[in-house]
Amino acid sequence: MESEIVSEFLPFVRIYKDGTIKRLIGNDIIPTSLDPSNDVVSKDVVYSPEHNLSVRLFLPHKAAAAADGEKKLPLLIYIHGGAWIIESPFSPIYHNYVAAxxxxxxxxxxxxxxxxxxxxxxxxxxxxxxxxxxxxFSHANGSGGPEDWINKHADFGRVFLAGDSAGGNISHHLAMKAGEEKKLGIKIKGIGVVHPAFWGTDPVDEFDVQDKETRSGIAEVWEKVASPNSVNGTDDPLFNVNGSGSDFTGLGCEKVLVAVAGKDVFARQALAYAAKLEKSQWGGTVEVVEEKDEGHVFHLQKPDSDKALKFLNKLVDFISG
Structure with a gap:
């Protein structure tokens, strides 16, 4: 007999009375491959045995086949989205995008x-x-870390942090943390903040989402599923990045790419974030790229569309330029 449903938060998750949690989307997994047919090889490496967590590494095949000592490559650390609830690096949507x-x-x-x-x-x-x-970064000296691909190929003078949605939110906060903990030597060249999940109890401006049902729906996912321990609900500084108490002067990178989708509920928050960065005493450069007629993570949903390929090229330029 199926357990009684206690609550569901569509389209993400359903919670049952017996404690079972069922994710409704983002459960498919694609395997790694050392087959160079798509010009990229991949593998999974455990970084946290304590929590059984891995990173999925992607390396252009030409670099993998090159002799040691050849030119080092930029290093991208990518953080997937999914409302802090769904998806993983092993999902087809993220495997394929990060490989691209x-x-x-x-x-x-x-x-x-x-x-x-x-x-x-x-x-x-x-x-x-x-x-x-x-x-x-334990691999930064070229030999101290456990993973050969990073030791051999990563240029730690060109490290980028990027993510979409919840991952865009996390990218910002951990770039702040890198700036605060300089003694650790974690130097990030730039961050890509893509359709970031930034929010707050009140709209950020008159063009932000005003619909009470939409705002309460986002608040419910945050307060009841993603972060039920938040003292201030959606005004938790982790979510309300543009709040009055936020200070971006310590952001630990040189440049930021902010990607905005005009039909995204988070669009005005992302634009406010970019504006606040530009006005701050941080000292880096901010670039905003906006697709006015597209929705949240359109580039993942329609990766072969002209606008998705346009954004891919912008992100590539941000990393390789």
Whole structure:
């Protein structure tokens, strides 16, 4: 007999009375491959035995076949989205996208698995990604880390952090953490903040989402699933990045690419974030790229569309330029 449903938060998750949690989307997995037919090879490496978490590495085949000592590659650390609840680096949508970025930008990519809500609510995801960043930087001297691909191929003078939706949110916060903890030597060249999941109790401006049902729906997912321990609900500084108390001056990178989709509920928050960065005393450069007639993570949903390929080229230029 099937257990009684206690709650469901569509389209993400259903929670049953016996404690079972069923994710409704984002469950498919694609295997790694050392077959160079698509010009990129991939493999999974455990970075956190404690939590059984891995990173999925992507390496252009030409670099994999090259002799040691040849030119090092930019390093991209990618953080997947999914409302802190669904998806993983092993999902087809993220495997294929990060592979495409690695190929087009000729970079080594590290796609991070992290613990997800509701079993592991915020801040578990932030803690895990920070652990993965530290693990990645343990290879910075070219021989100290456990993974040969990173030791041999990563240029730690060109490290980029990027993510979409929840991953865009996490990218910002961990770039802030890198700036605060300079003694750790985690130097990030730039961050790509793509359709970031930034929110707050009140609209950020008159053009932000005003519909009460939409706003309460987003708040419900955050407060009841992703981060039920937040004292201030959607005004938690992890979610309300543009709040009055936020200070971006310590952001630990040189440049930021902010990607905005005009039909995305988070669009005005992303634009406010870029504007606040530009007005801050941070000192880096901000670039905004906006597709006014597209929705949230359209580039993942329609990766072969002209606008998705246009954005891919922008992200590639950000990394390789």
């Amino acid at each position: 970025v690695a190929k087009s930008a000729n970079c080594l990519a590290v796609s991070v698995q992290y613990r997800r809500a509701p079993e592991h609510p915020v801040p578990a995801a932030y803690e895990d990604v920070w652990s993965a960043i530290q693990w990645t």
